[in-house]
Structures are given as C-alpha cells and as structure tokens.
Amino acid sequence: GDSVTQMEGPVTLSEEAFLTINCTYTATGYPSLFWYVQYPGEGLQLLLKATKADDKGSNKGFEATYRKETTSFHLEKGSVQVSDSAVYFCALRFPQGGSEKLVFGKGTKLTVNP
Amino acid sequence: ETGVTQTPRHLVMGMTNKKSLKCEQHLGHNAMYWYKQSAKKPLELMFVYSLEERVENNSVPSRFSPECPNSSHLFLHLHTLQPEDSALYLCASSQEVGSTGWDEQYFGPGTRLTVT
Numbered sequence: 001g002d003s004v005t006q007m008e009g010p011v012t013l014s015e016e017a018f019l020t021i022n023c024t025y026t027a028t029g030y031p032s033l034f035w036y037v038q039y040p041g042e043g044l045q046l047l048l049k050a051t052k053a054d055d056k057g058s059n060k061g062f063e064a065t066y067r068k069e070t071t072s073f074h075l076e077k078g079s080v081q082v083s084d085s086a087v088y089f090c091a092l093r094f095p096q097g098g099s100e101k102l103v104f105g106k107g108t109k110l111t112v113n114p
Numbered sequence: 115e116t117g118v119t120q121t122p123r124h125l126v127m128g129m130t131n132k133k134s135l136k137c138e139q140h141l142g143h144n145a146m147y148w149y150k151q152s153a154k155k156p157l158e159l160m161f162v163y164s165l166e167e168r169v170e171n172n173s174v175p176s177r178f179s180p181e182c183p184n185s186s187h188l189f190l191h192l193h194t195l196q197p198e199d200s201a202l203y204l205c206a207s208s209q210e211v212g213s214t215g216w217d218e219q220y221f222g223p224g225t226r227l228t229v230t
Contacts (some may be wrong), residue, residue: 004156035220036221039127041223041224042223043118043120043204043206043221043222043224044157044204044206044219045221046218046219066129089157091157101159102159102219103156104156104157105156106154106156107156109156112132
C-alpha cells in the first residue's frame with residue numbers, strides 16, 4: 001500500500017550544523033509531498049510542499065526537492081538553530097475515490113543544542 | 115481565538131467513563147478531521163467531515179463516535195476505551211475536501227488522552 005518512510009530519530013545536532021532528514025515514499029500515481037513540523041506542545045504546521053516532480057519546496061531555510069526517480073523528498077537545512085528543535089513529519093497526499101488521502105511518516109525528532 | 119483550538123488539552127479517564135473531545139476552527143473552513151498520534155507510529159487519520167457530513171471513516175472502533183454539528187465544531191465522543199487508546203488526538207481543518215482544491219490542513223494542539 002501507499003506509505004511514507006522517514007529516517008529513524010532522534011537526531012541531535014549542534015547549532016549551525018547541516019541537517020538532512022531522509023524521506024522516501026511508495027505510492028501509486030503521483031502524489032503531492034509535504035513536510036510538517038510539530039513544536040513541543042503544539043499541533044502540526046505545514047513547513048513546505050511540492051506538488052510535482054522536480055519541484056522544490058522551501059520555507060524558513062528548509063528545502064526539499066520532489067525526486068520521482070528515487071521516490072524521495074529529503075528535508076535539508078544548511079544551518080540549524082536551537083529553535084528548529086521539533087518533530088518533523090513527511091507526508092504524501094493523493095486523490096482516492098472522490099476524496100483525498102494524507103499519509104504520514106512516523107516522524108523524526110530533532111534536537112539542536114547551543 | 116484564532117486557528118484551530120482543542121479542549122481539553124489533557125484528559126485522564128477510566129475504561130468505563132464517557133468523555134468528549136472538542137475541536138473548534140475559526141478559519142471559515144469546510145472540512146474537519148480527527149487524527150490519532152501514538153508514540154512511534156505514523157499519524158493515523160480517523161474521520162473526515164466535509165460540510166458536516168462524514169466522508170471518511172478509517173475502520174475506527176465504535177467506541178469512538180464523531181459528531182460535527184456545524185462546519186466550525188467537531189467532537190469526538192469516547193466510551194469504554196482501552197489503555198491502548200491512550201494517545202494524542204489531533205483535530206485539523208482545511209478549506210475543502212475533494213479530488214481537486216485540497217488545501218493545507220491546519221492542526222490544533224491536540225488532546226493528550228490517557229486511559230487507565
């Protein structure tokens with residue numbers, strides 16, 4: 001079935017380090033892809049998205065490129081900050097029978113130390 | 115209030131209790147959702163409502179009963195729950211649900227439920 005696989009956490013980095021969180025997906029057809037972020041004590045917030053192959057989503061210094069050939073949507077940031085500490089979720093969305101389905105990965109917890 | 119709000123933020127209940135979770139969105143959206151977030155598991159979609167009509171029920175046990183009296187409010191009625199139902203329950207809303215015109219979902223902060 002359709003699924004999203006993210007790298008297992010937790011990930012711990014020092015401030016200003018480079019971040020990569022891997023995400024690959026399995027889906028029939030061509031889904032839209034998303035990264036959501038959940039800060040401590042809060043709900044999920046959309047971080048960035050890409051709706052077709054080779055699209056690059058970006059926001060707050062984070063980037064991810066929709067790679068159809070490798071079915072991947074890896075999240076990157078060149079220099080993380082302590083305030084980036086959160087749980088990051090990769091997700092895909094595709095039409096299904098007149099509705100649409102959103103499928104999430106398990107989440108990757110990021111801790112950034114000063 | 116702005117965005118999506120959920121009450122209560124924390125709830126502890128016994129297996130024989132009946133309780134309800136409330137969600138309210140102040141965004142003028144037409145679709146609302148309930149999700150279950152358990153530790154080390156992907157976020158699970160439970161129910162989807164569009165214009166107060168349930169359009170999706172992902173094989174959720176009947177001990178969870180949703181109610182959507184209007185497009186701004188969504189409830190999840192709980193009864194005779196099991197300890198494995200302990201989780202963070204997230205509500206979300208979006209402008210539309212359909213094969214076209216899906217917009218991003220806005221999430222509430224969740225209700226942390228513990229079943230003892």
